[in-house]
Structures are given as structure tokens and as C-alpha cells.
Amino acid sequence: MENFNVAIIGCGTVGSGVAKILLDMQNELSVRANQKIVLKSIVDIYPAKSAQTYNIPLNLFKGGGKDLSKEEASKYIDEVIADKSINLIVESIGGTSDFLLNKMLDTLKAKKHLVTANKAILAEQGKALFNSAKENNVCLGYEASVCGAIPIIKSIRESFAGDQVMEISGIMNGTSNYILSKMQEEGLDFATALKMAQEMGYAEADPTLDISGGDAGHKLAILIKLAFGTDVKYNDLMLTGIQKVGKEDLDFANEMGCTIKLICYARKIDGKIIATVKPMMVKYDNFLSKVSGATNCVQLVNKYSGTHYFIGKGAGSLETASSIVADIVFSARYNDRIQNITESDILQLVSSDNVEFAYNITFATVDYPGITGLVTTAIGEQHINIDTVSHNRHNKERAIFSVATMPCTLEQIKKAIAQIRLKAPSALIEEPKIIPILK
Amino acid sequence: MENFNVAIIGCGTVGSGVAKILLDMQNELSVRANQKIVLKSIVDIYPAKSAQTYNIPLNLFKGGGKDLSKEEASKYIDEVIADKSINLIVESIGGTSDFLLNKMLDTLKAKKHLVTANKAILAEQGKALFNSAKENNVCLGYEASVCGAIPIIKSIRESFAGDQVMEISGIMNGTSNYILSKMQEEGLDFATALKMAQEMGYAEADPTLDISGGDAGHKLAILIKLAFGTDVKYNDLMLTGIQKVGKEDLDFANEMGCTIKLICYARKIDGKIIATVKPMMVKYDNFLSKVSGATNCVQLVNKYSGTHYFIGKGAGSLETASSIVADIVFSARYNDRIQNITESDILQLVSSDNVEFAYNITFATVDYPGITGLVTTAIGEQHINIDTVSHNRHNKERAIFSVATMPCTLEQIKKAIAQIRLKAPSALIEEPKIIPILK
Numbered sequence: 001m002e003n004f005n006v007a008i009i010g011c012g013t014v015g016s017g018v019a020k021i022l023l024d025m026q027n028e029l030s031v032r033a034n035q036k037i038v039l040k041s042i043v044d045i046y047p048a049k050s051a052q053t054y055n056i057p058l059n060l061f062k063g064g065g066k067d068l069s070k071e072e073a074s075k076y077i078d079e080v081i082a083d084k085s086i087n088l089i090v091e092s093i094g095g096t097s098d099f100l101l102n103k104m105l106d107t108l109k110a111k112k113h114l115v116t117a118n119k120a121i122l123a124e125q126g127k128a129l130f131n132s133a134k135e136n137n138v139c140l141g142y143e144a145s146v147c148g149a150i151p152i153i154k155s156i157r158e159s160f161a162g163d164q165v166m167e168i169s170g171i172m173n174g175t176s177n178y179i180l181s182k183m184q185e186e187g188l189d190f191a192t193a194l195k196m197a198q199e200m201g202y203a204e205a206d207p208t209l210d211i212s213g214g215d216a217g218h219k220l221a222i223l224i225k226l227a228f229g230t231d232v233k234y235n236d237l238m239l240t241g242i243q244k245v246g247k248e249d250l251d252f253a254n255e256m257g258c259t260i261k262l263i264c265y266a267r268k269i270d271g272k273i274i275a276t277v278k279p280m281m282v283k284y285d286n287f288l289s290k291v292s293g294a295t296n297c298v299q300l301v302n303k304y305s306g307t308h309y310f311i312g313k314g315a316g317s318l319e320t321a322s323s324i325v326a327d328i329v330f331s332a333r334y335n336d337r338i339q340n341i342t343e344s345d346i347l348q349l350v351s352s353d354n355v356e357f358a359y360n361i362t363f364a365t366v367d368y369p370g371i372t373g374l375v376t377t378a379i380g381e382q383h384i385n386i387d388t389v390s391h392n393r394h395n396k397e398r399a400i401f402s403v404a405t406m407p408c409t410l411e412q413i414k415k416a417i418a419q420i421r422l423k424a425p426s427a428l429i430e431e432p433k434i435i436p437i438l439k
Numbered sequence: 440m441e442n443f444n445v446a447i448i449g450c451g452t453v454g455s456g457v458a459k460i461l462l463d464m465q466n467e468l469s470v471r472a473n474q475k476i477v478l479k480s481i482v483d484i485y486p487a488k489s490a491q492t493y494n495i496p497l498n499l500f501k502g503g504g505k506d507l508s509k510e511e512a513s514k515y516i517d518e519v520i521a522d523k524s525i526n527l528i529v530e531s532i533g534g535t536s537d538f539l540l541n542k543m544l545d546t547l548k549a550k551k552h553l554v555t556a557n558k559a560i561l562a563e564q565g566k567a568l569f570n571s572a573k574e575n576n577v578c579l580g581y582e583a584s585v586c587g588a589i590p591i592i593k594s595i596r597e598s599f600a601g602d603q604v605m606e607i608s609g610i611m612n613g614t615s616n617y618i619l620s621k622m623q624e625e626g627l628d629f630a631t632a633l634k635m636a637q638e639m640g641y642a643e644a645d646p647t648l649d650i651s652g653g654d655a656g657h658k659l660a661i662l663i664k665l666a667f668g669t670d671v672k673y674n675d676l677m678l679t680g681i682q683k684v685g686k687e688d689l690d691f692a693n694e695m696g697c698t699i700k701l702i703c704y705a706r707k708i709d710g711k712i713i714a715t716v717k718p719m720m721v722k723y724d725n726f727l728s729k730v731s732g733a734t735n736c737v738q739l740v741n742k743y744s745g746t747h748y749f750i751g752k753g754a755g756s757l758e759t760a761s762s763i764v765a766d767i768v769f770s771a772r773y774n775d776r777i778q779n780i781t782e783s784d785i786l787q788l789v790s791s792d793n794v795e796f797a798y799n800i801t802f803a804t805v806d807y808p809g810i811t812g813l814v815t816t817a818i819g820e821q822h823i824n825i826d827t828v829s830h831n832r833h834n835k836e837r838a839i840f841s842v843a844t845m846p847c848t849l850e851q852i853k854k855a856i857a858q859i860r861l862k863a864p865s866a867l868i869e870e871p872k873i874i875p876i877l878k
């Protein structure tokens with residue numbers, strides 16, 4: 001049995017988990033890979049700290065275990081890339097710097113397999129990386145980059161090779177989902193739930209990337225490229241975060257038999273793609289509505305095999321590491337035959353405004369008899385069928401109610417709202433909140 | 440690009456779905472397989488009937504489209520096996536006859552890849568088939584044999600190659616699940632729900648294999664072999680069907696925050712395996728409790744990546760066919776490198792009676808003051824902690840109540856019941872119903 005030598009560059013939370021599994025399971029992994037999987041070297045700036053949690057032997061670290069300067073680390077990474085005995089490099093440094101991109105490209109050019117959990121660099125610079133992997137006939141493994149432990153990448157690439165993915169929807173950001181779950185379960189407002197998430201370590205001090213939909217958008221861009229064969233530019237995705245979701249929105253959702261989730265959504269329609277990350281109302285009989293806290297869930301609708309759900313841990317040291325190790329075994333076993341992403345058909349990304357969805361519209365209006373009739377009549381005049389009108393939360397100054405529609409376009413709704421403004425210029429106290437409903 | 444020629448033997452519901460997908464998606468499949476996937480021939484006794492649903496060209500059928508005698512069909516199957524141009528045979532005849540087993544073994548000996556959805560023959564005769572596939576260095580694909588469209592086989596084999604499966608639990612029989620769902624949702628008794636399932640085409644005229652746990656047991660045996668590397672004999676599995684589940688059991692379950700599902704369960708404990716198929720009470724916050732009708736769900740607990748759920752269609756023509764086609768593409772692409780099952784460690788199958796579970800025990804007793812105290816005291820004397828005692832459904836003749844325990848062994852419960860009999864010989868009107876609770 002030949003050796004298949006692995007190096008890890010960047011050995012923090014995820015990298016150290018990979019080292020642990022490679023050391024703990026060497027025999028099983030070698031049988032599964034049909035090659036002896038050997039962890040040969042690790043590069044990290046703080047080896048002592050990195051080695052601590054899982055008792056990783058310090059002699060595996062370049063530099064013999066002493067702390068490294070950035071320059072030293074860079075030099076050691078180059079050494080690893082130049083080392084002809086190394087077959088595969090695990091990148092767990094993170095970030096989207098040119099420094100990192102160049103090291104990753106150098107790895108591929110040196111004909112080494114590359115495995116990464118770095119969703120940001122794949123979403124933003126994936127094209128260069130995937131092209132290089134293909135040119136150099138090596139594997140670019142990225143199972144860990146989308147929803148941690150959930151095996152969604154290999155499922156789409158290998159298990160659904162006899163099918164076509166038509167629609168993707170998922171809860172792919174644990175932080176946002178934790179916040180929304182807390183708001184729903186404990187009746188908290190957004191700011192309080194965010195603070196709690198920060199105290200529990202689920203949210204960063206600067207939570208922007210998580211709560212704005214950016215992190216979820218990275219994952220969606222990667223899945224679109226894989227499932228639909230199209231290189232959607234991350235910056236072209238329409239991202240709406242959860243910052244504006246209020247307690248009262250969850251309350252209306254509940255009345256409609258729904259909860260609110262930050263949903264990554266993409267669908268192929270007539271040779272085009274719509275893709276968005278935004279809060280949506282999810283019907284209670286959809287499994288996505290039951291996924292709470294830091295758990296992730298991906299729903300796929302396939303042409304032949306119908307609807308699938310994958311539910312699992314979206315983050316965590318060993319959880320994410322297990323996906324990376326699966327990619328290492330796959331690379332070792334199947335080596336030169338792994339199908340890297342290629343763009344089979346280039347589909348255009350179009351706005352979802354003209355695609356039909358069921359929507360919930362929450363109105364805050366001046367409270368007088370006839371206001372419900374005015375609003376619902378305007379909606380009906382745009383040929384929108386109404387599904388439900390909520391209980392009206394009157395208070396002294398205003399009427400607050402929501403209208404759930406049957407499938408219609410956002411254009412139709414905007415016209416209905418313009419019509420309401422025309423007929424009763426001062427009736428709407430706030431801009432109506434429009435949120436799609438996922439059945 | 441070389442040709443990869445495929446033959447289908449047995450072209451009923453599943454086989455004709457495979458033919459349709461192979462014909463519809465030839466280009467995409469060939470790109471994914473890196474070989475031109477060609478459906479070369481089909482053997483079926485009734486070609487005209489078989490070709491009908493999906494407009495399969497009759498000239499693909501051996502014998503030119505005319506109905507075949509069994510002898511002719513057998514001769515044509517032998518021809519296909521002897522045809523050196525054919526790379527892979529899809530077996531969709533079904534059953535566990537020696538005739539079929541021999542044709543499958545002949546296929547492997549002829550160095551052809553074999554793909555099948557036949558869970559019964561794999562569970563009962565799998566050892567001979569897997570060994571032959573390994574000896575002949577060909578792939579035995581069986582994704583479709585467990586839970587139709589759910590990609591559980593490749594997920595365990597490829598996606599969890601960096602992990603260890605510790606526990607499997609799942610809803611793997613759509614018919615039983617349909618019946619239990621109807622009983623729960625509509626308050627039907629077992630006989631009425633079964634009749635409805637038969638009228639809807641979900642249950643066969645002879646439903647024994649489905650409702651007795653036999654079909655689910657076949658799937659569990661296959662998963663245990665794959666996940667735990669052990670050839671558990673199907674006949675050694677403890678199977679309990681759903682025939683004795685009554686309306687009142689679902690009512691008690693509901694009071695305990697549970698529903699009742701037919702659960703396939705297997706766990707590694709101290710180098711041994713427990714495995715069983717039986718009705719269990721499933722807590723409402725477990726996703727398995729939400730899976731209704733003919734949908735299947737597999738829950739895995741892995742050592743590193745934690746808990747996963749896979750939910751999807753467990754049966755259907757194109758659903759099952761899509762899994763078979765994925766195996767075809769995988770065989771073509773990775774060819775000689777696919778890891779067939781090998782027994783890495785032979786673990787002993789032991790009874791689950793001495794393994795701790797939470798249980799629900801339903802008592803039907805003579806109704807007199809003090810009976811609850813007598814029962815709960817006897818349970819406490821066996822060092823079993825009680826979680827909940829249900830509302831008592833008194834009627835004129837009897838008291839009916841259930842006791843949910845904290846984890847304990849079946850042995851402990853049997854001792855408690857013996858103790859009740861000793862103290863009050865005529866108190867128990869019926870044998871208490873004991874059902875495990877899945878958290």
C-alpha cells in the first residue's frame with residue numbers, strides 16, 4: 001500500500017480537528033482510501049496553542065513547535081507546496097486575501113490535491129481555483145465549505161448524477177437561525193437575541209457577515225455553480241439579512257401557520273436562474289420550519305427523485321473536519337477521476353421580481369372602517385388571489401394586519417400598493433413589509 | 440470518449456424508469472461519467488407493456504419486442520451476460536430465487552458491474568454477491584435498495600469516509616408509515632388504515648412483508664453491513680410489525696409528546712451490535728416524528744459529525760431509478776476503484792434487552808384506589824426512574840394508564856411486572872404493552 005501524504009496549512013478550530021481525525025483513524029482511513037493516509041506536516045503560526053485541544057504531536061509542526069512569524073509561515077507553506085512527497089494540502093487558514101489565493105493556486109499548479117472549507121474564497125474566486133484544478137488534473141475538495149458536516153456537495157455531484165437539481169432552498173447560516181429561533185421561542189426582539197448569540201459564542205463581535213446574509217450567500221453561490229453548472233457572481237446575488245425581522249413579524253407568521261427563516265433560495269426557470277438570500281415565511285409542514293438553533297438544512301427538488309432534505313451540523317471543529325477528511329479519502333481513492341466543476345450551460349441570473357411566489361404583506365395603516373376593504377380590493381384588482389387576511393392588531397394609532405397571497409409576482413404587489421397610495425394617500429403609515437412564503 | 444454499454448434485465452416499474460432516464464439524459468450522464476453511457480439492450484417478458492409508460496423503443500428489447508417465454512427470457516439474459524460489449528447490467532427482476540441469484544453471480548463472474556434495487560436478495564444472500572464483486576473487481580451498486588431515492592449508501596460509504604457511524608434509526612417502510620400516519624391523523628384503527636393503504640395502492644394484497652417489519656429489516660441488514668462492516672444475518676434480526684398498534688397507543692403516545700413509528704434501529708455498543716425493527720414512540724422534537732405517509736427518513740449518529748437526517752422518497756419508478764442511474768454513472772467514472780463492502784470487524788449481534796432505553800409501559804388493570812401506587816412502587820423498586828405517568832383512562836371495568844420511564848433495561852421492566860403480579864395476582868387484566876421511546 002502506497003503512502004498518501006497530507007499537509008495542513010492553518011491549524012485552528014477546523015485544521016486541528018482534521019489532524020485529530022487523521023491521527024485517530026489512520027487504519028480505517030487507509031483501508032477506505034486503499035492507500036496509507038499519513039499526516040506529514042502542519043504549518044501554523046502558534047503550534048503550541050494549536051496542538052493543545054487534541055494533543056497533536058508538536059513534531060508534526062513546521063519549525064519544530066515554536067511560534068512563527070508570518071514570513072516564516074509563508075516560507076514553510078512554500079516548502080510544503082514544493083515537497084514532492086506531499087499529495088494533498090488542506091487549507092484551513094481562511095479569508096480571501098491574495099496571499100491565500102496565490103498559495104492555493106500554487107498548490108494546484110504543483111499537482112497537489114487541495115481540500116478547503118473556505119466558502120468565501122470559493123464563492124468569490126472559485127472560477128480561477130476550479131479551472132486550475134481541472135487543468136492540473138487534481139481534486140479541489142470543498143465538501144466542508146457548505147453546511148459543515150452535511151454531505152451536500154458529494155450528494156449533488158455523485159448521488160444525484162442520475163438526476164437534475166431544479167430547486168435549492170436551505171437554512172445555511174447557523175447564527176441567523178439561532179437568533180430567529182430565540183426570537184420565536186422566547187419572544188425576544190432582534191437586538192436581545194443577537195446579544196445572546198454573541199454571549200453564547202454563536203455570533204462574532206462583528207456579526208455582519210452572518211446576519212446580513214453574506215455567509216449564506218457564499219454557500220448558495222457554491223451550490224448554484226455545482227447544481228446548475230453556472231458561475232453566478234457572488235456580488236450579483238440579492239442578499240437581505242435578518243436585521244429587520246421583528247417580533248410582530250414572527251407573530252403574524254405564526255398566525256399564518258409559518259415561522260420565519262433566513263432562506264437561501266435558487267431555482268432554474270426556463271433556462272434562467274433566480275437566486276436570493278432573504279427571510280422567508282416557511283410553512284410548518286416544511287421540515288425547514290422545524291430546524292432550530294445552529295443546525296443547518298438543505299432542501300433539494302430534483303427532476304426525477306423529487307424532494308430531499310439533508311439536516312445536520314453546519315459548523316464545529318470535528319463536524320467540519322469530518323467532511324474535510326472524507327474529501328481526503330475520496331481524493332486518495334479516486335485520484336485522477338474526480339469530476340471538478342465545469343460550466344455545462346451558462347444560465348443567466350435574473351431578478352425574482354417577475355417570478356410567482358406566495359407572499360405575506362404586512363400593512364400598518366390609519367385605523368378606520370373600510371381600510372381592510374380598500375387594501376384587499378386594490379390587491380384583487382391586480383389579479384392577485386388572497387389566501388388569508390390576518391386578525392387585525394388594532395392599537396390606538398393604527399391598524400396592523402397582514403395579507404397572505406396566492407402565487408403572484410412582486411411587480412403585481414408593488415402595483416397594488418401604488419394603487420392604495422393613490423386612492424388613500426395617507427392611509428399607509430409605514431412601507432408595507434413583503435416577505436415570500438415557502439410552502 | 441469510449442462507450443459504456445448498459446443492459447437492463449427485468450423492465451417493470453423500476454427498470455422502465457431507468458431506461459427513461461438513460462435515454463432522456465444521455466448527454467449529461469456521459470459528461471458526468473466521462474464515458475458515453477449507452478442503453479444497449481433490455482430483457483423483459485412483456486416488452487410491449489414495459490415500453491408503454493415511457494415510450495421506450497421496442498427495438499431495444501431482446502426478441503424484437505414480442506412477448507417472451509421464461510425460457511426465452513433466461514436465454515436472452517445469458518446472451519447479455521456473455522456479450523463482451525456490455526459493461527454493466529441493471530437487475531430489476533426482483534425476488535430471491537436461485538435462478539436470479541445465479542444470473543447475478545454469473546454477471547459478476549463475467550466481470551460486469553451489477554446494479555440492483557433488490558433489498559431482499561442483498562439482505563439474504565448479500566455475502567456471496569459482495570464477495571464475488573470483490574473477487575472480480577467490479578462494482579455492485581445498490582443505492583436504490585435502501586430507501587429508494589435517499590442517497591444513504593453513498594453517503595455512508597463516501598461522504599462519511601472520515602467518520603464512524605455509531606447509530607442508525609430510520610423510517611424505511613413507506614407502507615407501514617402510511618398506515619400509522621393515517622391512524623394518527625384520522626383516528627382510524629389498524630384494520631381500516633390497512634384497507635385504505637391497499638385501496639390507494641400503497642399496500643399489496645398480501646401486506647405481510649411490509650407490516651411485519653420484514654421489508655424494513657432487509658434494509659436495516661444492508662445498512663448494518665455497510666456502516667458497521669458486519670454481516671448480520673437477516674433471520675437473526677428481531678422484527679416486530681405494526682399489527683398490534685392500536686388507536687389507544689397513539690393516544691398515550693400523544694400525551695407523552697410522541698407519535699408511534701415503525702423504527703429500524705441499530706447501534707454499536709462496546710464492540711457489539713444491537714439491531715431491531717419495531718414500533719417505537721418518537722418524541723415530537725425528533726424529525727422522524729414529522730415524517731408522514733410514504734416518505735422515508737434515516738437518522739445517523741456519527742462519532743465526529745454528530746446527528747444527520749436524510750429525508751426523501753422511499754419508492755416510486757423514477758425516484759428509485761434515479762438512484763440506479765447514479766450507480767451506473769459512478770461505476771463508469773470510477774470503474775475499478777469502487778470500494779465494495781468488506782467485513783472489517785465482525786461484531787456480534789446481541790439482544791437489546793440488556794441495553795438501556797427509555798420505555799413506555801401501558802397497563803390495563805382492575806380499577807381500585809391504590810393501583811397506581813402499587814404499579815409505580817414496583818417499578819421504583821427495580822431502580823427505574825419514572826419520567827411521566829399518564830392521565831388514567833378509567834372505564835367501568837378497568838383502569839388504563841401508561842408509565843414512561845427514564846433509560847432502563849427490558850429485564851428491569853420484566854422484573855417489575857413480575858413483582859406486580861406477585862403482590863396483586865389479579866390486578867393486571869392484560870399483558871402490559873412495552874414500547875421503547877426514541878428521543
